[in-house]
Amino acid sequence: MGRLIVISNRVSVPSAAGAAGAQGGLAVALNSALREHGGIWFGWSGQETEEFTGHLDMQRNEGVTTATIDLEAQDVEEYYNGYANRTLWPLFHYRIDLTEYDRNFGEGYERVNERFADSVYPLIADDDLVWVHDYHLLPLGSILRRKGIKNRIGLFLHTPWPPTRLLASLPFHERLVASMLEYDVIGLQTTEWLESFLHYVQKEMGLTVNLDNSIDYQGRRVIARAFPIGIDYAEFSEAAKSDVAKEAHQRLRDSVRGRKILIGVDRLDYSKGLGERFESFSRFLSDHPDMAGKAVLLQIAPPSRGDVESYQQIREDLERKTGHINGAHANVDFVPIRYVNRGYPRAELAGFYRAANVGLVTPLRDGMNLVAKEYVAAQDPEDPGVLILSQFAGAATQLKDALLVNPHSVEHVAETISRALDMPLKERKRRHAALLASVKEMDVLHWLKQYVLALSGVEKGSGALKSDGGPSSADPELAAQEESATLGATEIAGSH
């Protein structure tokens, strides 16, 4: 097998030993795959430049080579804040009411995808596996094909795939999906999103889906499959046992003075159902006067995508709602909702999860949701907390022993909170053991192996030959840069 070329919007540079645990499971897993197979992680640096030059900043950290480019302010506005986060993200999360259709966004999206392709092209050698991630880069594979790349190219989409009738509201939707059929493997999180995708290609494009879910399109065969992503179980359960986690656990428990704790941990995003969650908790308090002053909801929600108006809006809404609910239920020595807008190191987060009697994971729509899996991994198996999980999170298809809820129904969630807090130890242990087995087995390494196996197993892509025969190894000048890349510190960033 050749090297791995991972392409995502942002690149997560492996952390040095001192900062271990600062990265998410996906970044850790991709970095370990890059270390094993060799290769490069390519993406946007997160920096802006006056004029796009395509200059590659290549660095080598902890055995992994990263290559990043800077983008112009207009690129960031139209591609990242625009088409990716104001058009595709809301649409893919069924929020057609928040979806903005602006021709400039679409043009910026195509321009940046072209820029990505131009910049990464010289780095791709003949036998490399090219693995593109997420909704920011859906047409990238087709642009690489047009440039003559005949390598195996795969896509993994971390978000849901919307129902056909919603997707049909997107101008040029046919062109977007047709461009995706230039990949060899299209990976989705769950069979539900896979079915939606296959429904689209059948109904809107008139294509036939074979029994193995492959699609024949313009003389090529594309495999579409569900690959449910997991957490790095080994890393996270280790983090949960660390001194930092123990200290965080104790600090949180001491601070609530014997009260029950419910925890929510989410990026501040309208897809996470935070407003509905707060209202459900408020309803629970109103319906159970005996629990007044006896249960606390800790909601950790670091702001994200603050340049996008709908995110400013959700932030304001939640601040108002928190104030309102706290005003109604607080006492001189008790505030029911602790709403914290910051991030925490993973070990500390693990300690908070372990201290919580209930994990409240109630997105209105979510590709997978890793917080649900982290909550399970962090529990003490002898005295585990209860996971309340939205039926609309991808994770619900796997974590069937959670208490599954409809997050839109405030009454249902309120009743389920009560049920979770009253659940006998025996049932908590039984449910947790089943959840843990799934989280452990279907971890991020399993996901990664399955995907790489599927991609390396396909016949080499049938795109046209590279016009110059293709570099047999990466461009010599770039290879030299790669060799001499220094151990520099680059901002650690998720792909969002």
Ligand code: ADP
């Ligand atoms: P999404 O990818 O939509 O943000 P996921 O639940 O799949 O949702 O992944 C979120 C990741 O971000 C999890 O690994 C979670 O631990 C991490 N995270 C969320 N909030 C915080 C926080 N306040 N501090 C640290 N990590 C966080």
